[in-house]
Amino acid sequence: MMFWHLSISDxxxxxxxxxxALLAVVRCGSFTAAAKELGYTQSAISQQVAALELEFGxxxxxxxxxxxxxxxxxxAEHAARILLRLDVARSELSQLGHEPAEVRVAxxxxxxxxxxxxxxxxxxxxxxxxxxxxxxxxxRSAVAEVASGAVDAALVDGIAGPDEPLHLADAGLxxxxxxAEAPLVVALPADHPLQNRERIDLDVLADAPWIVxxxxxxxxDERAPTGPRPGLQVVYDGKDLPTLLALVAAGLGAALxxxxxxxxxxxxxxxxxxxxxxxxxxxxxxxxxxxxxxQRVIEVLxxxxxxx
Amino acid sequence: MMFWHLSISDxxxxxxxxxxALLAVVRCGSFTAAAKELGYTQSAISQQVAALELEFGxxxxxxxxxxxxxxxxxxAEHAARILLRLDVARSELSQLGHEPAEVRVAxxxxxxxxxxxxxxxxxxxxxxxxxxxxxxxxxRSAVAEVASGAVDAALVDGIAGPDEPLHLADAGLxxxxxxAEAPLVVALPADHPLQNRERIDLDVLADAPWIVxxxxxxxxDERAPTGPRPGLQVVYDGKDLPTLLALVAAGLGAALxxxxxxxxxxxxxxxxxxxxxxxxxxxxxxxxxxxxxxQRVIEVLxxxxxxx
DNA sequence: ACTGTTTACGGAGACCGTAAGTATC
DNA sequence: GATACTTACGGTCTCCGTAAACAGT
Numbered sequence: 001m002m003f004w005h006l007s008i009s010d011x012x013x014x015x016x017x018x019x020x021a022l023l024a025v026v027r028c029g030s031f032t033a034a035a036k037e038l039g040y041t042q043s044a045i046s047q048q049v050a051a052l053e054l055e056f057g058x059x060x061x062x063x064x065x066x067x068x069x070x071x072x073x074x075x076a077e078h079a080a081r082i083l084l085r086l087d088v089a090r091s092e093l094s095q096l097g098h099e100p101a102e103v104r105v106a107x108x109x110x111x112x113x114x115x116x117x118x119x120x121x122x123x124x125x126x127x128x129x130x131x132x133x134x135x136x137x138x139x140r141s142a143v144a145e146v147a148s149g150a151v152d153a154a155l156v157d158g159i160a161g162p163d164e165p166l167h168l169a170d171a172g173l174x175x176x177x178x179x180a181e182a183p184l185v186v187a188l189p190a191d192h193p194l195q196n197r198e199r200i201d202l203d204v205l206a207d208a209p210w211i212v213x214x215x216x217x218x219x220x221d222e223r224a225p226t227g228p229r230p231g232l233q234v235v236y237d238g239k240d241l242p243t244l245l246a247l248v249a250a251g252l253g254a255a256l257x258x259x260x261x262x263x264x265x266x267x268x269x270x271x272x273x274x275x276x277x278x279x280x281x282x283x284x285x286x287x288x289x290x291x292x293x294x295q296r297v298i299e300v301l302x303x304x305x306x307x308x
Numbered sequence: 309m310m311f312w313h314l315s316i317s318d319x320x321x322x323x324x325x326x327x328x329a330l331l332a333v334v335r336c337g338s339f340t341a342a343a344k345e346l347g348y349t350q351s352a353i354s355q356q357v358a359a360l361e362l363e364f365g366x367x368x369x370x371x372x373x374x375x376x377x378x379x380x381x382x383x384a385e386h387a388a389r390i391l392l393r394l395d396v397a398r399s400e401l402s403q404l405g406h407e408p409a410e411v412r413v414a415x416x417x418x419x420x421x422x423x424x425x426x427x428x429x430x431x432x433x434x435x436x437x438x439x440x441x442x443x444x445x446x447x448r449s450a451v452a453e454v455a456s457g458a459v460d461a462a463l464v465d466g467i468a469g470p471d472e473p474l475h476l477a478d479a480g481l482x483x484x485x486x487x488a489e490a491p492l493v494v495a496l497p498a499d500h501p502l503q504n505r506e507r508i509d510l511d512v513l514a515d516a517p518w519i520v521x522x523x524x525x526x527x528x529d530e531r532a533p534t535g536p537r538p539g540l541q542v543v544y545d546g547k548d549l550p551t552l553l554a555l556v557a558a559g560l561g562a563a564l565x566x567x568x569x570x571x572x573x574x575x576x577x578x579x580x581x582x583x584x585x586x587x588x589x590x591x592x593x594x595x596x597x598x599x600x601x602x603q604r605v606i607e608v609l610x611x612x613x614x615x616x
Numbered sequence: 617a618c619t620g621t622t623t624a625c626g627g628a629g630a631c632c633g634t635a636a637g638t639a640t641c
Numbered sequence: 642g643a644t645a646c647t648t649a650c651g652g653t654c655t656c657c658g659t660a661a662a663c664a665g666t
Contacts, residue, residue: 013655014324014394015323015324015325016322016323016324017323017656030620031620031621031622032619032620032621040657040658041657041658041659042620042621043621043622043623043657043658043659043660044656044657044658045621046621046622046623047622047623047656047657048656048657050622051656056398056401056402057401057402058401058404058405063620063621063622063664063665064620064621064664064665064666066620066621070404071401071404074397074400074401074404074597075397075401078393078394078396078397079397081393081478081480082390082393082394085386085389085390086322086386086390088386089382089383089386089387090364092382093364093365093366093379093382093383094364094365096366096378096379096382097366167479167480169479170389170478170479170480170481171475171477171478171479172389172475172478173478288382289382321630325631338645338646339645339646339647340644340645340646348632348633349632349633349634350645350646351632351633351634351635351646351647351648352631352632352633353646354646354647354648355631355632355647355648356631358647358648371639371640371645371646371647372639372640372641372645372646374645374646
């Protein structure tokens with residue numbers, strides 16, 4: 001074994017390469033897979049992680065099975081944000097001079113899409129030469145898409161307190177603009193015993209089965225009152241709203257959704273929350289450095305925003 | 309010259325070392341000074357910056373005089389946050405096992421100190437063996453002090469909207485707890501023409517001379533309505549409140565201060581703001597991983613907080 | 617026995633320092 | 642002409658790959 005907690009070495013290399021390796025190992029759960037992902041041999045990965053462990057004086061990943069230790073988990077979280085910020089820096093600088101011929105926008109499935117439509121119609125009429133491409137993305141990967149420069153802006157949605165921002169990324173990493181807020185409703189099967197309630201409290205449903213749809217409802221997972229209750233949960237990993245509603249109608253569980261998304265759906269009753277301490281919120285994410293052309297689209301989008 | 313904007317190279321090294329070098333160059337305004345600071349030759353620094361410029365395809369610093377370009381400025385901002393986060397990671401991991409014999413707290417000069425005093429009295433009575441050391445710090449360096457592990461917690465103050473957090477660092481970097489809020493007042497010389505006003509609007513004083521005290525009032529600089537008005541400003545870089553008030557009394561300018569700090573001072577009139585859209589706020593900053601002993605002190609401090 | 621990680625070792629190359637070159641004040 | 646940065650070049654040491662040892666399953 002090694003002399004953990006000795007920490008004789010102070011401030012040695014500790015370069016980005018090593019952090020990337022740690023992160024890949026933690027994500028993949030395997031040195032071999034991480035090596036393949038990064039284009040190294042697993043020996044190299046082993047050495048990089050070993051170097052980190054030596055520097056910090058803590059074991060970072062358990063071997064066999066490969067699992068992060070608490071220290072490794074913590075470091076991996078920091079590493080993830082550092083790498084994200086590096087992506088942002090790269091994206092920002094890479095488009096500093098260039099003026100792109102097209103503007104690419106990503107939209108999350110439940111993000112208020114009428115805003116995007118209206119804004120793009122306006123952009124189209126005033127600037128018909130500008131090509132705009134729209135892509136649907138998972139709210140979990142929306143930040144990374146903007147950060148990496150895969151898209152120029154993203155309409156992201158999630159659950160937050162009223163007038164509170166979604167905390168999607170580090171402060172100052174990306175520019176975010178509030179676009180819309182909608183009340184949250186609990187979607188229940190039409191024959192559910194609570195279907196006639198006027199309003200409903202989340203606590204009432206604390207022990208009820210929920211359908212978690214991480215690819216659809218952004219921050220719902222963390223905010224929903226479902227602790228670690230395996231067995232009672234259904235996870236729907238698709239981006240298809242009708243499918244999710246069908247699951248609800250079939251009685252597999254309740255779902256927390258923005259009101260507009262489940263109005264007048266057969267077999268599903270939508271009941272507003274008692275105390276609207278949580279709302280569904282849509283924000284526009286973009287890099288902080290934008291080209292004039294992107295700026296125009298984003299400005300139009302912002303002008304359409306019902307908030308502020 | 310070089311082929312800027314060509315950017316043939318994609319994803320080359322770009323390690324932390326280079327970012328540190330860029331940051332030092334930007335801070336020092338000199339390759340030579342940066343080299344001395346980092347323990348390299350200036351040749352090495354030159355090569356590191358050149359490597360970054362090659363990778364990004366942008367010139368990052370102008371030479372002669374050495375000044376960051378817009379791209380360099382942007383990258384340096386990212387670099388600063390990355391290095392800060394690395395400091396936090398190091399601090400967190402380094403104290404994961406250890407249980408320190410003393411708890412070190414930093415206090416900013418205008419941060420509500422009575423909170424600290426009361427909390428420490430309580431800590432002292434319940435845990436007399438625990439050694440607590442207190443240091444006064446500049447609000448500008450408070451975050452770095454906590455991040456680097458130089459202190460375990462810091463009482464920081466600044467100006468923010470009511471019930472809004474000070475945005476001192478990236479979200480999730482450090483834990484922050486609201487401790488107190490105090491109204492802001494404009495400190496004027498006693499013979500100032502506006503001295504008899506009940507309340508005052510910042511816009512009224514937009515063109516008046518201000519005394520800026522960055523070492524005292526944290527976020528006041530950015531929030532105060534003084535744009536770039538050279539000549540009309542006095543900068544007091546000390547941490548001494550009486551000195552600042554003496555400057556105000558001498559008629560050198562107005563200052564934006566928390567009300568408790570300038571109550572009943574000879575020669576100075578304190579006038580509350582018209583619309584209290586800004587308040588003086590004190591927050592407690594600490595690492596997100598705390599040892600049980602630190603946790604106790606922090607808990608007691610939090611319990612003393614008048615907010616929430 | 618086999619899969620997967622560590623350790624050993626050697627080579628290619630990155631990185632820094634010395635020193636000469638060059639531009640700006 | 643002096644100061645300050647850049648470029649050239651060579652040595653060193655890092656870092657990765659190959660391969661062997663090793664440890665769980």
